[in-house]
Amino acid sequence: xxxxxxxxxxxxxxxxxxxxxxxxxFSLQFGLTNVFNIAYGTVLTLGAFAAYLAEQWxxxxxxxxxxxxxxxxxxxxxxxxxxxxxxxxRNLGLFELxxxxxxxxxxxxxxxxxxxxxxxxxxxxxxxxxxxxxxxxFTVTEVEIIGVAVGAFVxxxxxxxxxxxxxxxxxxxxxxxxxxxxxIPTSRIVNVAWVLSGALAGVAGVVYIINSLxxxxxxxxxxxxxxxxxxxxxxxxxxxxxxxxxxxxGIATQLVAAVGGTGYSTIAGFGILVLVLLARPGGVTSxxxxxxEVTL
Amino acid sequence: MSFSSLDFYLATVVVxxxxxxxxxxxxxLQYGYAGIPNFSFIVFQAAGAYTAAxxxxxxxxxxxxxxxxxxxxxxxxVALLAAMAAGAALSAVIGVFAMKRMRADYQAAILLILALIxxxxxxxxxxxxxxxxxxxxxxxxxxSLVNPSTTGWQWAYxxxxxxxxxxxxxxxxxxxxxxxxxxxxxxxxxxAAAAALGCNVVALxxxxxxxxxxxxxxxxxxxxxxxxxxxxxxxxxxxxLAIFVSILIGGVANNxxxxxxxxxxxxxxxxxxxxxxxxxYIGLVDALEWVVIGLLWMAAIALRPQGVIPxxxxxxxxxxxxxxxxxxxxxxxxxxxxxxxxxxxRLGAAGGASRR
Amino acid sequence: MLAPGDLRPLxxxxxxxxxxxxxxxxxGVTISxxxxxxxxxxxxxxxGKSSLLAAVGGQLRPTSGRIxxxxxxxxKLSPHRRARRGVVRTFQxxxxxxxxxxxxxxxxxxxxxxxxxxxAATVGARAQAxxxxxxxxxxxxxxxxxxLEPMRDTYAMELSGGQRRLVEVMRGLMREPKLMLLxxxxxxxAPHLSEQLRREYRRIAASGVxxxxxxxxxxxxxxVSDRVVVMDNGSVIAEGTYDEVMQSQAVxxxxxx
Numbered sequence: 001x002x003x004x005x006x007x008x009x010x011x012x013x014x015x016x017x018x019x020x021x022x023x024x025x026f027s028l029q030f031g032l033t034n035v036f037n038i039a040y041g042t043v044l045t046l047g048a049f050a051a052y053l054a055e056q057w058x059x060x061x062x063x064x065x066x067x068x069x070x071x072x073x074x075x076x077x078x079x080x081x082x083x084x085x086x087x088x089x090r091n092l093g094l095f096e097l098x099x100x101x102x103x104x105x106x107x108x109x110x111x112x113x114x115x116x117x118x119x120x121x122x123x124x125x126x127x128x129x130x131x132x133x134x135x136x137x138f139t140v141t142e143v144e145i146i147g148v149a150v151g152a153f154v155x156x157x158x159x160x161x162x163x164x165x166x167x168x169x170x171x172x173x174x175x176x177x178x179x180x181x182x183x184i185p186t187s188r189i190v191n192v193a194w195v196l197s198g199a200l201a202g203v204a205g206v207v208y209i210i211n212s213l214x215x216x217x218x219x220x221x222x223x224x225x226x227x228x229x230x231x232x233x234x235x236x237x238x239x240x241x242x243x244x245x246x247x248x249x250g251i252a253t254q255l256v257a258a259v260g261g262t263g264y265s266t267i268a269g270f271g272i273l274v275l276v277l278l279a280r281p282g283g284v285t286s287x288x289x290x291x292x293e294v295t296l
Numbered sequence: 297m298s299f300s301s302l303d304f305y306l307a308t309v310v311v312x313x314x315x316x317x318x319x320x321x322x323x324x325l326q327y328g329y330a331g332i333p334n335f336s337f338i339v340f341q342a343a344g345a346y347t348a349a350x351x352x353x354x355x356x357x358x359x360x361x362x363x364x365x366x367x368x369x370x371x372x373x374v375a376l377l378a379a380m381a382a383g384a385a386l387s388a389v390i391g392v393f394a395m396k397r398m399r400a401d402y403q404a405a406i407l408l409i410l411a412l413i414x415x416x417x418x419x420x421x422x423x424x425x426x427x428x429x430x431x432x433x434x435x436x437x438x439x440s441l442v443n444p445s446t447t448g449w450q451w452a453y454x455x456x457x458x459x460x461x462x463x464x465x466x467x468x469x470x471x472x473x474x475x476x477x478x479x480x481x482x483x484x485x486x487x488a489a490a491a492a493l494g495c496n497v498v499a500l501x502x503x504x505x506x507x508x509x510x511x512x513x514x515x516x517x518x519x520x521x522x523x524x525x526x527x528x529x530x531x532x533x534x535x536x537l538a539i540f541v542s543i544l545i546g547g548v549a550n551n552x553x554x555x556x557x558x559x560x561x562x563x564x565x566x567x568x569x570x571x572x573x574x575x576x577y578i579g580l581v582d583a584l585e586w587v588v589i590g591l592l593w594m595a596a597i598a599l600r601p602q603g604v605i606p607x608x609x610x611x612x613x614x615x616x617x618x619x620x621x622x623x624x625x626x627x628x629x630x631x632x633x634x635x636x637x638x639x640x641x642r643l644g645a646a647g648g649a650s651r652r
Numbered sequence: 653m654l655a656p657g658d659l660r661p662l663x664x665x666x667x668x669x670x671x672x673x674x675x676x677x678x679x680g681v682t683i684s685x686x687x688x689x690x691x692x693x694x695x696x697x698x699x700g701k702s703s704l705l706a707a708v709g710g711q712l713r714p715t716s717g718r719i720x721x722x723x724x725x726x727x728k729l730s731p732h733r734r735a736r737r738g739v740v741r742t743f744q745x746x747x748x749x750x751x752x753x754x755x756x757x758x759x760x761x762x763x764x765x766x767x768x769x770x771x772a773a774t775v776g777a778r779a780q781a782x783x784x785x786x787x788x789x790x791x792x793x794x795x796x797x798x799x800l801e802p803m804r805d806t807y808a809m810e811l812s813g814g815q816r817r818l819v820e821v822m823r824g825l826m827r828e829p830k831l832m833l834l835x836x837x838x839x840x841x842a843p844h845l846s847e848q849l850r851r852e853y854r855r856i857a858a859s860g861v862x863x864x865x866x867x868x869x870x871x872x873x874x875x876v877s878d879r880v881v882v883m884d885n886g887s888v889i890a891e892g893t894y895d896e897v898m899q900s901q902a903v904x905x906x907x908x909x
Contacts, residue, residue: 036401038408087598095333095400096597099540102335102408103597106537107590114583225409263420270413277402277409278393475763475780476773482749482760483768485808488711489747493823494735494764503770549751611805612755615788620805 003135008258009251010136016250017149018207022223023230023242024156025200029080031173031237032193035088035097039079039104040201040227044220045112047072047205052123052215061125065148065206072202073195079104080194105221113217120216123209145207149243152200156239165192173237222266226253229273300447307450308522309567314457315519316562320542320554321468322511327540328549328607329472330504331484333404335536336390336411337512342418342531343386344379344513345520349431351375352521360433362426372437376517383513384506391505395498397487411533419528430527437521450522457518464511468551471507473610480504481549481607534586538562541589544596549607565589660723662687662862663708663831668717670703677703678714679886685862687830690853692877692894693866696906700886701866702744705833708864709741710734721831736765738830740823742837744866746816750809754800754819755791757808761823762787787826794822798852814845821852832856834865838872850876870898882906 026040047068054060054067079101087100128140138146160166172179172189180186208223209215230249234241249272257265319341326332352375353360355367370378394406419428436444442452471477483490483497491497520526538561546557565588569581613619661684670678678700685691693701706712708719710731719727726734749757759767763783766772772780795801798818803811808819817837824832837853838846853876857863867873873880874894882890882897884906890897897903 036405038405083594087594090598092597093400095404098401098404099333100594100597102537103590103593105590106534106593107587110583110586110590114580114587117577118579118583225412228405261420263416266416267413267420270409270416274393274406274409274413277406278396278398471773474773474777475759475767475784476770478752478756478760479763479768481752482757485749485751486747488731489743489749489820489823490760490768491731492709492711492735492739492741492747493761493827494732495760495768496730496732496765497768500768607751609805609807610753610756612753612788612791615755615759615784617755617788617792617804620802 004258005255006135007137008254010133010138011257012251012254013136013247014138014142014145014211014250015254016247017146018204018211019223019226019230019250020149020243020246021152021200021207022204022227023234023246024152024239025197025204026227027231027234027236027238027242028156028169028173028193028200029076029197030231031235032169032190033080033084034094035084035101036094037080037084038098038101038224039084039108040076040101040197041220041224042105042108042112043072043075043079043198043201044205044208044223044227045109045215045217046075046220047202048209048215048219049112049116049121049205050202051206051209052121055123062144064210065203068202068206069199070202072200072205073198076194076198076201080198081191109217109221116217118217120214123213123215125210125213141210145211148203148207152203153239153243156196160239165189169193170237225273226269229269229276233272233276303447304450305571307447307454309563310454311450311457311522312519312567313559313563314454314461315515315522316539316542317461317555317558318457318464318515318518319512320539320546320558321464321551322508322515323536323539324543324549324551324554325468325472325504325511326508328543328547328554329477329484330480330501331400332395332501332505332508333400333407334505334508335404335408335533335540336414337508337539338531338533338535339411339414340383340387340509340512341516341519341535342414342526343382343509344516345526345530346425346431346516347382347513348375348379348517349434349520349526350425351378352434352437353431362429362431362433363423364425364431365423372521375437375521376514379517380510380514383516384510387506387509387512388502391502391509395501395505397498408533411531411536415528415531415533426527428528430525430530431520432525434520434524434526436524453522457522460514460518464514465551468511472549472551476500476503478610534589537593538566538589541593541596545592547607561589561592565592661685662722663864664718664720665704665708666718666720668704668707668719669715670700670707670712671715676715676886678707680717681883681886681888683881683888683891685831685864687860687862688857689879690857690863690865690877692873692880693864693883694868694870694873694880694897695883695889699883701883702835704883705741705835705864705866708831709739709833732765735827738827739833740827740829740831741833742817742820742824742835744835744839746813746820746840748808748811748816748819751807753805754808754811755788755795755804757819757823758791758794758826759784759787761826762790764827790826791822794825798822798848812842812845814841814849817841817849818845821849821856825856829861831862831864834863834867836866836868838867838869846872 022044029037029040050068050071051064054064059067083104084097084101087097125141131138131140131143160170168184168189169192171184172186205220208219226249230246231242234243234245249269252272253265253269256268319337323334323337326334350364350367351370353364353367354369356364390410394403418425425431436449442449479490479495480500483495483500487497542557542561543554545560546555547553566585569585664684666682668678668681669676681704683691693704695701703712707714710729714727718725721737721739726737749760752760766780766783795804800815800818803815808816811819834853838849841849850872853863865876877894880892880894880897881888882903889902889906890900
């Protein structure tokens with residue numbers, strides 16, 4: 001393998017870590033609620049801005065991740081329980097809900113854009129020295145980002161497999177009707193999913209800004225298709241699937257970038273999402289096998 | 297503001313209004329009548345605009361200062377037809393994948409992402425249509441009849457745009473009121489049932505997708521000859537959302553209502569603010585416009601998902617049945633007690649496109 | 653008059669399997685329905701009844717097995733092609749075109765494939781006008797027969813559950829079907845309409861249409877069906893007249909657990 005390819009794989013792993021944090025959250029949220037919540041992207045943006053503002057006020061370093069998580073939870077709660085659930089109560093279908101979430105995305109994104117004067121903001125974070133590993137190059141910060149992703153993954157898996165709430169969560173994602181019939185408090189479980197996914201979205205936003213060192217009102221929206229692709233490719237509701245798919249997508253897009261330039265890597269990332277949506281069995285099989293129920 | 301600049305501005309608004317009404321009719325055929333959530337509609341307008349531009353810019357030279365493919369000189373009407381064909385052809389290609397039977401929200405997401413991909417692609421591959429800078433110096437057509445640098449030309453062009461609008465309105469009304477239009481609406485409300493009654497649903501969707509794409513291409517061609525320039529910023533995915541909101545506000549599956557909706561959204565909300573004294577930094581007004589459009593969208597979905605002006609009821613008298621003595625439908629619904637709850641629930645659910 | 657069953661079966665389902673991933677919803681079912689016969693399918697929830705009906709209607713692609721209509725293999729035909737061969741169906745959740753009037757619902761059914769043809773609607777407008785006139789006359793007849801004339805200009809989404817069911821059945825009759833598939837045709841229907849519907853189902857069968865019906869209400873099954881098939885876990889566990897299957901040991905076990 002040429003060194004360019006190996007290096008790209010290294011960059012891909014870093015990208016995949018950021019993608020996977022967001023994708024795990026989206027996967028949980030989408031798997032449980034069945035709502036294709038495009039406004040998830042703005043939560044990332046808000047998380048990243050929270051980190052930026054925290055830095056301006058002198059809170060620096062990894063504390064920003066906690067602040068981002070908190071902002072993510074609040075924003076997701078407002079969007080999910082405040083807006084989407086209100087619309088779902090009016091008996092709107094899957095399509096109307098995706099349009100509402102898109103409208104929320106538009107409103108929040110351009111409100112931020114209007115408030116911040118359409119700027120690109122710089123964030124500073126010491127990236128540490130470069131480390132070499134099997135021909136790949138990582139900075140200390142990048143290794144720490146990978147660590148955050150691995151940590152989030154391990155924590156989530158433990159939660160889902162070892163705790164009562166986690167098991168109930170998986171049951172609701174698999175078979176909402178059955179779970180309700182078995183007496184699982186669906187609405188409480190869905191609330192847990194909103195909180196978890198919000199925290200993950202916020203963390204993803206902060207990790208993104210730590211890595212790229214810039215943020216604008218459009219950061220989350222631009223990054224969103226990659227998260228969606230990973231979450232849906234890895235099967236909605238499956239955390240492990242989201243992580244594996246994130247790795248594949250992160251590495252694939254970096255390889256495309258190495259060959260064709262960064263513009264094409266964005267195209268490749270978005271292209272993967274389109275292919276995944278077209279090919280995903282849940283997306284295309286016959287009407288009777290489709291899950292159309294929304295749980296909010 | 298002097299008289300001549302007001303005159304200039306008014307003519308521009310009339311042209312833009314016409315172009316926006318055209319696109320809204322195209323999208324209304326797809327979304328309002330057929331239930332296709334075409335979030336990449338603006339892409340087909342762009343296809344028409346770029347096609348019309350390169351077909352009249354002439355071959356690219358070292359001094360033209362912009363890069364593009366297939367430059368040539370064709371007459372204005374041919375360029376417009378080619379713009380339509382480009383919109384239709386691109387629709388046909390995308391339709392093959394996107395018109396398959398699938399979850400409505402997946403389909404919406406696919407079309408939205410396609411719009412992002414294609415825009416990014418044109419930005420990245422500058423050899424096609426000059427990247428972000430886009431194409432400029434498109435010459436105004438019909439210069440031999442009216443001097444193109446006068447407001448007289450602008451008004452003449454506005455008249456042409458609206459004449460084309462009249463023709464397109466006639467066509468879309470004929471189509472949407474035909475048996476084909478009825479089949480479209482039927483599959484929008486329940487695709488499996490329409491198929492079970494012998495309608496080829498995929499073919500129906502494909503046809504309306506291509507027809508809508510042709511109208512989008514035509515609107516793009518008309519727009520580029522007026523603006524004389526076109527770039528990637530003119531066709532962000534948000535532009536499609538503005539057309540959607542015009543339809544939601546004006547009337548889903550109501551082509552007259554769509555004119556009103558387009559006027560309210562594209563003219564009152566988008567164009568008039570440009571007349572106001574500029575405040576804040578450059579771009580603040582634009583950003584606020586999108587915030588308002590998003591809020592309007594949510595309000596429209598919350599209050600009346602079928603549009604403010606509803607679809608026209610087609611009465612059986614049109615088909616030669618004797619006139620009906622009005623019996624209030626409510627009385628009949630009340631005649632089936634115990635059904636009321638389910639009835640209400642379905643009423644709410646029936647607002648949207650087919651959700652199967 | 654011929655008794656049902658004397659005729660060659662109109663629809664023959666042979667060793668049909670429908671699977672979702674690892675789950676076999678329909679597991680080797682063989683049934684047939686003759687013209688003029690009503691075959692009732694009963695069984696507990698999840699027995700595979702709806703999947704069987706969907707496979708016959710073309711909404712689901714079977715994993716293996718064969719479906720023949722009038723002796724022709726239709727297993728791989730899409731729903732709209734089967735519809736053109738005389739298959740109509742109702743859906744478990746009623747399938748009215750909500751934002752079309754009752755009359756338009758009937759017109760769409762009456763015109764069928766011609767209605768969905770862009771060519772017929774534009775270039776062939778004259779022939780289409782003739783077809784539309786025929787369909788409108790037929791719709792007027794059906795509206796009178798089902799006493800829904802006052803509702804003809806009402807949007808279907810404004811109807812009661814029972815009236816929606818009537819519209820579905822009328823839509824089927826607009827097509828002069830050979831095979832009618834009914835998925836729980838009396839569920840959510842007010843008692844007086846249910847009676848009317850049951851009479852209509854018998855009348856439809858009497859006109860020579862083969863009817864395949866899923867129904868939970870045993871009273872309806874007893875009244876309407878000529879023959880009954882009991883399904884459990886994707887397989888047929890009993891077949892015969894209503895009285896015969898109700899006495900079967902296998903059926904009692906399936907129902908009582």
